[in-house]
Amino acid sequence: MSDTVTINIDGQNYEVAAGANLVDAAKWHAGNDIPVFCYHPKMDPVGMCRMCLVELGTPGRDRATGELLRNDDGSLQIRYFPKLQTACTTTVSDGMHIKTNTQQVIDARNDVLEFLLSSHPLDCPICDKGGECPLQNLTMRHGPQASRMYFEDKQLLEKHYPLGDLIFLDRERCIQCARCVRFQDEVVGDDVLAFHERGRRLQIITHSDPGFDTYFSGNTTDICPVGALTTADFRFGARPWELNEVPSISPWDAAGENISLSMRLDRDFGGKAMIKRVMPRQNEWVNEIWITDKARFGHHFTRAEDRLQQPQMRTGGTLRNSNWEAAIAAMAATLQGADGDVAAIAGSGMSNEDLWALRQLLEGVGAGRLGAWPPTHDAAPHLEQVGVGAGTNLSELGRGDAILVIACDLEEEVPIWRLRLKQAQDRGAYLVVANARDTRLEDFAVQGARNDKVVEGDAIRYAPGEAVSVMRDLQKAHPQIAERLSRAENLVIVAGAEGLSLAGSEALAAAAANFLIESGHTGSANNGLLSPLPGANGLGLHYLGFTPQTTLNIMQEPPRVLIVAQAELLDDDPAAQQWLSQVETIIYAGLFDDGISQRADFILPLQSFAERDGSFVNGERRVQRFYTAQGPMGQALPAWKLFGGISQNAGIANLKPSAAAVMLELSGSVAAFQGASYRALSRTERQFPDVGGRDLYYGGTAYTNHGGIGLQIPTAADRGADVQRRDMADVAELRAGEGELLIMPITRLYNRQRSFRPSLLVEQRILNPYALIHPDDAAAAGTIDGDLIEIVAGESKVRVRASVSSEIAAGGVALPRHLTDAAVPLSASVGTVSRVTDAVAVR
């Protein structure tokens, strides 16, 4: 069978992909916009709205012989259906003819629109969707000029129905297209919306508690073809035509979701450009047209009152407001006078340009210790070797392919990966999830039927701390699973760090790399390793020489002068107070003060991702740039400018005029970034499906990518290097002794991290501090579900509520980071649990 078929649209032949949906094919190949409401190119067709009616014919065949029938002139006889047909439920076939411009079709479009508008409130002037509304646009293109419906006959319904904390439903505007229901069900797998009642009473409801319980709810507002779904964050905030779209990258996790910041000069922000909302920006390799609610609703920290805004310097023992000139000069002097005993710890929110400037500065003062924060994941060296091959697109994984996810909780760590891997499984990929506890993705990793599809998967539950040996010995302990993974056409392994020490996370990645190398799944697209490194630029840190081992080394042997850049050490590390006390001078640059101002000699305000240009390297090694959008906060500077300024003052190098110039130098100096000029990073191409602009009606309000699809750094395997297995005879695993448990810090997407707290909308969704503990372990500790317990591990001592459940294997305690004010251990550590008898209420 050939890969293309020929179809005829309005008299013209087009060659289109065989098996394509007719609406898609007409749009992509013929530029023919068949209007749709319910159809969405990312979901199965349902034929509900009837907007896409066309005249449809296929070549006639002789009943007896099956021969194609021909006219006298030899052309094929086309048999048209007597009734109009819905294009969205039609798959193209060779010789198919459609007519989209006949009176019958024009009338049908007009009629369907008239029907839709008959119950529509027509409150466009106060509707958030007004200006970018498919119903509005299609009415302009195809609709009736005047209403024949008596105004008083309209049905009046609820206009502000909260579907949970984030999304409001306007029941009058809803046109019952079910896009929102189907998105939650088919795409996300969080089946929390549904239709209730029937006929004109048909209504969208949520049946989860809390309402609309999912990390992806905002996307429904993009694909809702009317203004029925609006976000609590943006509604009534601005009109779309007042907004200026600036391409950006989500600052939260390794996915590197492409986003668009909708900006307006706003009186609420002193007349400066302000983020009014965050929208998805299409990048089919990265996030398709979806973003997480955290990316969408978590932008408030960029304007938080408690952001650092003024450079401060300690003089005479007191921290005082200063100015950049003085502070930079003083720092240059301090660094030059440190005899090279300088180290830096940089957080994963630092852009590549920032890291480069910081590294130059350190090298310039004869220092070399560059630490990455947080020092929890050490898979990067393996990602550099055998990370997913260049050109990888998780949307291409499907039948015949396999995915192993071990020691992580992607729902909480990199939600977009979890969504895309679940969809890969829907397409037929075999999904294995291994962990010491239940995770959301594990719910999907079963054999069975889901939404009429047969899905394949397995779950492996191992004892806390055992991830490395499970991965290493997969062949022995789980031969059938290992066999299926090895035999898969394409294999992606996602290795995290849950329940592991830093060294353990490196060993796990090594074991995973071994498996990939052995089974031949390296060096090509859709094969290789991924790891949910925390933050947006975990891999940028690696490629620029900032490593978590160095951080451990810095913690053990603190330098005389320590530069801390965008790393909240005190919030994250219970031991930080102690080791920081051995540092003579602390230079702290960041967005928030986590208490370090008590100790630091310099406090320097940095700009957030929204205020400046820069680039991050995502978990798939894609270098992606973000653009200046928001007005600056106080005197904050981009980090590259701050560190470049110090370098210039110290005579090390000249300050570059722009982030672009920093990138030019960096791309010429660091091999991984070769060719990654801003111009190259901004390259775009047409992506399927078409979104935004004229195509709102089709793909939704995700923005067309004008900012660049980025550039993927090839792995060693991609470049043809001979990647070698590493012998892993013995690995040191954490073992809890008698009366002890393995305390495993875990990540929750919604937490009380300083940068997330200002997004008050989501506050309700942040859980109270808790720890998950197996019933046997709870019994041994003399505690029951709901008790206040104290967990002690190393320097960490936290009090949380016990959540007793066999969702976790015995021997381990899952303790979420950043829910409590006190820091939980950085990485998995051995510790104890006891019931608090002098119970004091927590939160």
Add this chain to the structure above:
Amino acid sequence: MHILLRGRDIPNIKQLDVYEAHGGFDGLRKSLAMTPDQVIDVVKASGLRGRGGAGFPTGVKWSFIPQHEPIKYVTVNADESETGTFKDREIMEENPYQLIEGSLICAYAIQAKAVYIYLRGEFWDIGEQLDACIAALREENLVGENILGSGYDCEVYTHLGAGAYICGEESALLNSLEGYLGQPRVRPPFPAQKGGGLYKEATVVNNVETLANVPFIMTEGAPAFKAIGTEQSAGNKIYCVSGHVKRPGNYELPMGTTFRELLYEQAGGPLHDDRPFKAMLPSGGSGPIVPLTDEVLDTRMSYEDCAGIGTIIGSASIIIMDETVDMTWVASKVTKFFKHESCGKCTPCREGTYWLDKVIDRILDGRGTADDVKRIADVAENMAGTTLCALGDFAANPIIHTIRHFPDDFAQHVQA
């Protein structure tokens, strides 16, 4: 002679021993001795057509089931929700084993391992009776494993709906049976195809009355069945007569009997002798209304003849109205029904039924204009042919045809 309403001829045929004493399960026995294909051929040759409304040839439908598929189902449509229809109910109440036997023959013919009888919610008592029948049949090895030692296994289950007309539409019925919202599915794939039936497996959906004919066809042979009725409409049909006649009720008569014979000879003519017939809905609310003229009265009740007078025989729920009935009121009543029963899945039907109802109310209230009559005719025309399932067409029919045949009934309500 009754083929279907045998409860009227044979007391207690709803008991298994009585049913068996009168030839019950001979049809199944005979079928089990044949190959499945032979059974399908007999049903094809009989000319039996679906009694659920569309009149699709039953044997042909069975032959669509792909033989190589390992899993297949039979679903009995016992939703009987069409306005004025009460025939399936009498079959199931008075002659239940015949339905089950017919279903088992169908199941054998397509090699299905399970039969689901989908009953409208209000039929809970019939459901209980059918469950008792199934239990009795299990005792006799007529349901379950290795039926009558033939090596063929088949289970029969009943399922109660929750009270929705749309769940009589076969794909909505399947959704409801699977536990989803009762809304029609996109077709193709059709129920008989893999991917379109129950749990996405190939499925025959047949009406109760359709299947209740099958035992007769198997015992008496296709020619005996074909001999009854007309060329294109074989067999007996149960006509559910209601409205302004002296003797409303179910009448089982050969297809091709004239309306006149049914309405005058059987049903006793107009309820009030001084009030002649005015109009008839021959297929409940869903078929086009016709004036009861002599031409119509002399029409034979068959699929082909009814098409000739611009209506359908459908499920033969014949609602008779005499001259006192205002057709605007009829249009309103029927529209209210469809507005209430529209599933809401597709735009023209969901919005159209609501809109029509509002404007007809206005007309009946005396607030309407001649333009409003045009408006509803136009709205109904726009609904017809554009919806996802036939309910949209059904809902358009009463408006289009009442206005076409009885313009004066509308004119009297509106200012010129």
